[in-house]
Amino acid sequence: MSSANRRLLLPIALVAAAVVAVGVQARGRAALAPVLGPSETFESWTRRLEAKGVEVSAGIWDLQSGKLLESHNPDSALLPASTTKIISTYAMLRIWKPDFELKTEIYGDLSGNVVHGDLVIKGGGDPLLTSERIWVLTQDLKRMGVYRVTGRLRLDQSAFDNQRYGIGWENTSSNTTPPITALAVNFNRDERGNLVGDPDAQAYATFQRVFLETGIAFDGIQSKDPSSTPGRKLMDFPSPPLRILIQDINKFSNNFMVETLLKALGDGSWPKGVARVQAFYQSNYGLGSDKIRITDASGLSKDNRLSARTLAVVLRGAWNDFEVGPEFQSSLKIIGGEPWKLKIKDPNLARRVRCKTGHLSGVDTVCGVIQMPDGKLRVFAILLNGQANDQDVWEQVSRWAN
Numbered sequence: 001m002s003s004a005n006r007r008l009l010l011p012i013a014l015v016a017a018a019v020v021a022v023g024v025q026a027r028g029r030a031a032l033a034p035v036l037g038p039s040e041t042f043e044s045w046t047r048r049l050e051a052k053g054v055e056v057s058a059g060i061w062d063l064q065s066g067k068l069l070e071s072h073n074p075d076s077a078l079l080p081a082s083t084t085k086i087i088s089t090y091a092m093l094r095i096w097k098p099d100f101e102l103k104t105e106i107y108g109d110l111s112g113n114v115v116h117g118d119l120v121i122k123g124g125g126d127p128l129l130t131s132e133r134i135w136v137l138t139q140d141l142k143r144m145g146v147y148r149v150t151g152r153l154r155l156d157q158s159a160f161d162n163q164r165y166g167i168g169w170e171n172t173s174s175n176t177t178p179p180i181t182a183l184a185v186n187f188n189r190d191e192r193g194n195l196v197g198d199p200d201a202q203a204y205a206t207f208q209r210v211f212l213e214t215g216i217a218f219d220g221i222q223s224k225d226p227s228s229t230p231g232r233k234l235m236d237f238p239s240p241p242l243r244i245l246i247q248d249i250n251k252f253s254n255n256f257m258v259e260t261l262l263k264a265l266g267d268g269s270w271p272k273g274v275a276r277v278q279a280f281y282q283s284n285y286g287l288g289s290d291k292i293r294i295t296d297a298s299g300l301s302k303d304n305r306l307s308a309r310t311l312a313v314v315l316r317g318a319w320n321d322f323e324v325g326p327e328f329q330s331s332l333k334i335i336g337g338e339p340w341k342l343k344i345k346d347p348n349l350a351r352r353v354r355c356k357t358g359h360l361s362g363v364d365t366v367c368g369v370i371q372m373p374d375g376k377l378r379v380f381a382i383l384l385n386g387q388a389n390d391q392d393v394w395e396q397v398s399r400w401a402n
Helices: 012-026 041-052 079-096 131-143 199-213 242-252 254-263 270-285 308-319 324-331 390-401
Strands: 055-062 068-072 105-109 116-124 153-156 233-238 353-360 363-369 375-385
Touching: 012 308, 012 353, 041 068, 041 390, 055 153, 055 308, 079 242, 079 308, 079 324, 079 353, 079 363, 105 131, 131 199, 131 233, 153 199, 242 254, 242 324, 254 270, 270 308, 308 324, 308 363, 308 375, 353 390, 363 390, 375 390
Parallel strands: 116 153
Antiparallel strands: 055 068, 055 375, 105 116, 105 233, 353 363, 363 375
């Protein structure tokens, strides 16, 4: 297997654990097979929900022309939950481009087969730096001739600031989301998928173990101040390309990965990353910060506000974007068309809906694209805030699909 192919290896157990963890918001939701009542209409659906105190922002538009076909409060800005990832991932694809890679940098004073002094690993925001890929990293070092280090292993987290949890994550799922660090190993989770108390210690222990297993020895002699400037750069170790990362983020709704990317986009700062996303939409779509009201990339924050119209504008723009549209489209979840089980079991929607869903306590959302029976495409968004559920959302999607 080539080195390039090995770099894309993911630890299946760890990915599965991370998916379980990021999906904790939706835990306990049963598989859905919407059954449409004979008298239910879009108008009666909205009245029924609002009678229960549910806020509704919903609409469906013709994808080609942008014509609004049906809506209810389409400009009301509500909590979007994970549909926020539509906003963040499309902006990242446009700003960085699909082949963009994040680099983990390795520094040391190499002479012959020996690094004199410390070997420094500097994180750059790679959200898929797993044990398997660290093994590939060590093989690359050995091909350069690195077999012994006279000093110690040092890990450098300085690419990100010290803020490790997002703004507005209080009372959401921050207790089930790992801290966001520049050098994160195995999603900052242990082998069972649990959060680790000290992600820096886990990263250090994992690097040490893999270096030992692959035959790179550390003498451990501290030859200089650990805070001193590292030696010359030996190599960059790239992440998988952004198009691959975005697929994992949107299909599995991976909060950790997208927040790591947002901090990298902001040169290590959440506010700067958010500002870059907002600036992209202002300059390209005329959507100001009053329309793109976000403080994070994942939708965990209850400070976020988006409307059905804003999500539809972004989806329609992304769908028609020749440069990055195909990569974005392929990242959306396909109802009835994934190699794993989805909770939506409506055969009427199979392979006709590409979407992103979102869930928080009191929040149920979905947005995406529907292929109609005549082959035409429509873009839609539903945001429900209050005591609603997935059944309410997907009953309406199924009605629109007919």
